[in-house]
Amino acid sequence: TQLLEQSPQFLSIQEGENLTVYCNSSSVFSSLQWYRQEPGEGPVLLVTVVTGGEVKKLKRLTFQFGDARKDSSLHITAAQPGDTGLYLCALQRGYGQNFVFGPGTRLSVLP
Amino acid sequence: DTGVSQNPRHKITKRGQNVTFRCDPISEHNRLYWYRQTLGQGPEFLTYFQNEAQLEKSRLLSDRFSAERPKGSFSTLEIQRTEQGDSAMYLCASSLAIILQGSDTQYFGPGTRLTVL
Numbered sequence: 493t494q495l496l497e498q499s500p501q502f503l504s505i506q507e508g509e510n511l512t513v514y515c516n517s518s519s520v521f522s523s524l525q526w527y528r529q530e531p532g533e534g535p536v537l538l539v540t541v542v543t544g545g546e547v548k549k550l551k552r553l554t555f556q557f558g559d560a561r562k563d564s565s566l567h568i569t570a571a572q573p574g575d576t577g578l579y580l581c582a583l584q585r586g587y588g589q590n591f592v593f594g595p596g597t598r599l600s601v602l603p
Numbered sequence: 604d605t606g607v608s609q610n611p612r613h614k615i616t617k618r619g620q621n622v623t624f625r626c627d628p629i630s631e632h633n634r635l636y637w638y639r640q641t642l643g644q645g646p647e648f649l650t651y652f653q654n655e656a657q658l659e660k661s662r663l664l665s666d667r668f669s670a671e672r673p674k675g676s677f678s679t680l681e682i683q684r685t686e687q688g689d690s691a692m693y694l695c696a697s698s699l700a701i702i703l704q705g706s707d708t709q710y711f712g713p714g715t716r717l718t719v720l
Contacts, residue, residue, distance in 0.1 A: 534711030
């Protein structure tokens with residue numbers, strides 16, 4: 493059973509378009525992290541969210557943590573080819589526990 | 604460069620051979636994690652250390668896998684009698700876990716890509 497689901501699995505858009513990707517869990521978790529990973533490299537942390545309803549912005553990226561702390565979304569405004577990559581969410585169920593990753597959303601932004 | 608480093612970056616081996624990977628975490632990070640990632644999937648947790656103590660090991664991890672962090676700094680992951688199904692990217696991450704912080708932030712290395720022929 494997949495603890496974390498991410499949708500869509502694949503997304504291909506044109507430069508300048510907006511997009512939203514989602515991360516959903518059947519369980520409540522204490523914190524959630526979003527990463528971007530490029531081929532042949534390790535994931536790079538984008539943001540950590542810990543409070544239900546929290547919204548964080550990182551330039552053109554907006555991250556939202558659901559009120560019930562079971563879901564999260566990542567919205568990218570005016571996507572650029574440099575945004576291309578695998579977007580992963582990871583949850584930590586409690587302090588001191590391991591992290592569980594979702595399967596990722598593979599984004600391709602075409603020039 | 605003070606990030607997480609992993610060696611080797613690539614390893615090709617024949618089935619049945621033993622392999623060992625090394626991870627050097629960010630200095631003073633007390634936690635070190637190992638993950639395995641196959642094509643098209645997210646990283647899968649294998650094990651993690653707090654200082655030199657191995658606190659958790661995935662039930663998916665067979666007894667052919669062993670990890671150590673002898674002095675609470677670098678770590679090694681050994682796979683004995685490799686199988687073709689072991690082919691994957693092996694990722695290491697480190698973090699500084701602070702109790703009052705409630706969560707810790709992982710920083711990943713570039714990974715070691717293992718190919719078992």
